[in-house]
Each structure stands twice: as structure tokens, then as C-alpha cells.
Amino acid sequence: xxxxxxxxxxxxxxxxxxxxxxxxxxxxxxxxxxxxxxxxxxxxxxxxxxxxxxxxxxxxxxxxxxxxxxxxxxxxxxxxxxxxxxxxxxxxxxxxxxxxxxxxxxxxxxxxxxxxxxxxxxxxxxxxxxxxxxxxxxxxxxxxxxxxxxxxxxxxxxxxxxxxxxxxxxxxxxxxxxxxxxxxxxxxxxxxxxxxxxxxxxxxxxxxxxxxxxxxxxxxx
Ligand SMILES: N[C@@H](CCC(=O)N[C@@H](CS)C(=O)NCC(=O)O)C(=O)O
Numbered sequence: 001x002x003x004x005x006x007x008x009x010x011x012x013x014x015x016x017x018x019x020x021x022x023x024x025x026x027x028x029x030x031x032x033x034x035x036x037x038x039x040x041x042x043x044x045x046x047x048x049x050x051x052x053x054x055x056x057x058x059x060x061x062x063x064x065x066x067x068x069x070x071x072x073x074x075x076x077x078x079x080x081x082x083x084x085x086x087x088x089x090x091x092x093x094x095x096x097x098x099x100x101x102x103x104x105x106x107x108x109x110x111x112x113x114x115x116x117x118x119x120x121x122x123x124x125x126x127x128x129x130x131x132x133x134x135x136x137x138x139x140x141x142x143x144x145x146x147x148x149x150x151x152x153x154x155x156x157x158x159x160x161x162x163x164x165x166x167x168x169x170x171x172x173x174x175x176x177x178x179x180x181x182x183x184x185x186x187x188x189x190x191x192x193x194x195x196x197x198x199x200x201x202x203x204x205x206x207x208x209x210x211x212x213x214x215x216x217x218x219x220x221x
């Protein structure tokens with residue numbers, strides 16, 4: 001029996017790192033899906049139509065039949081089980097311990113490093129906005145990120161593990177918060193983040209960012 005159609009709800013500005021992660025996961029799996037936007041600026045996510053469907057009242061949300069699933073890492077894990085490799089591309093490493101590590105990295109990036117996330121918002125990554133120097137607190141968090149990445153990533157390695165996994169996209173997003181603002185990063189981490197950004201699924205998201213920006217600028221004229 002074929003699975004019901006999938007819809008992914010993302011932010012209308014296309015600047016949510018979590019929406020991007022879910023979009024990349026679906027795109028990598030090559031599963032057809034419909035994209036719906038929710039305007040967070042007008043709090044459309046709190047309006048009854050969306051809020052009534054979403055447990056968290058946040059984006060991203062994946063809809064498949066009567067399933068409504070929020071939380072980007074839960075979405076990736078669900079997709080991996082629903083559309084498993086080798087028929088579909090893998091989102092996680094096949095080796096148990098590497099898979100655990102990938103999930104650890106995803107959870108860490110979503111729960112820690114808040115000062116970096118606040119002082120280097122994704123407008124820096126997606127809109128090339130430039131922000132003032134990091135506070136001491138954010139500097140500390142950036143150092144912690146760099147230390148972790150230095151131990152995770154071997155010199156010249158393109159991915160965290162043997163092949164790409166969804167944690168690579170999440171980690172590259174976090175590193176790009178610093179890189180795109182001109183904050184210092186060791187060369188191997190800068191190369192890693194730049195290479196990850198070339199991935200076709202990420203490039204597809206960047207095109208959506210551009211289209212949304214152009215549409216918004218057109219509306220402001
Ligand atoms: N841990 C969640 C975070 C989702 C999240 O923070 N979404 C934000 C956009 S980046 C949102 O919907 N904010 C609207 C709100 O909280 O009202 C995930 O990984 O999906």
C-alpha cells in the first residue's frame with residue numbers, strides 16, 4: 001500500500017534552521033512533498049487553523065495522512081524509518097554508535113549554544129546580515145562549538161562520518177552562523193561548512209530563501 005502524500009509546513013521567510021533541516025531531509029530522501037508556508041511574523045502559527053493541528057504550534061510540521069509531526073529531528077528520524085535505506089537515501093549512519101553520535105549532535109545543536117544562536121541569527125546565514133562582535137558569553141559558546149567540531153571532524157573530511165548525514169547539515173548551519181559573519185573559524189571547519197552548503201538539497205532551500213526575499217522586497221515597493 002502506498003504511503004499518503006506528505007506536506008511540510010515551514011516559515012514563510014525560509015530562515016528557520018529547523019525548517020531547513022526537515023526540508024533537506026525530505027529532499028535527500030527524494031520523496032515528493034508539498035510545501036506550505038506559515039507566516040511567523042503575523043503569528044499565523046498561533047491562529048486556530050495551524051495551532052489546532054500542531055502540538056508545538058511551531059514550524060516545521062510534517063503532515064502525512066492523519067499524522068502531524070513537529071520537531072525537526074523527530075521528523076528526520078520518522079522519515080528514516082518510514083522510507084528506509086537502501087531504497088531511499090540514508091539520513092543517519094548505519095553503524096549504531098555513529099547513529100547515536102549523529103543524534104547527539106542534533107540534540108546538542110538544538111539545546112545549547114544559545115548565545116551564538118541569538119547573536120548570530122540565521123539572517124546572518126541566509127540574508128548576509130552583519131552583526132556586532134560576539135559578547136564574552138557568545139565567544140565562550142563559539143569556542144565550545146569549535147572545540148567539539150575540531151574533535152569531531154578529521155582534517156580534509158567532507159562529512160562527520162563516512163557519508164553525509166542530516167547532522168552534517170545541522171552542524172554546517174551552526175558553523176555558518178560564525179563563518180558568514182566573518183568570525184574566526186579554523187580552516188578545516190570553514191571548508192567543511194562551505195562544502196556542506198554546496199549540497200543540492202541545501203541549495204534548493206537557498207533558492208526558496210531568495211524567492212521569498214524577492215517577493216517581500218517586491219511587496220515593499
Ligand atoms: N526544536 C524545534 C524548534 C522549532 C522552532 O523553534 N521553530 C520556530 C522557528 S525557528 C517557531 O516555529 N517559532 C514560532 C513560535 O515559537 O511561536 C525543532 O527542531 O523543530
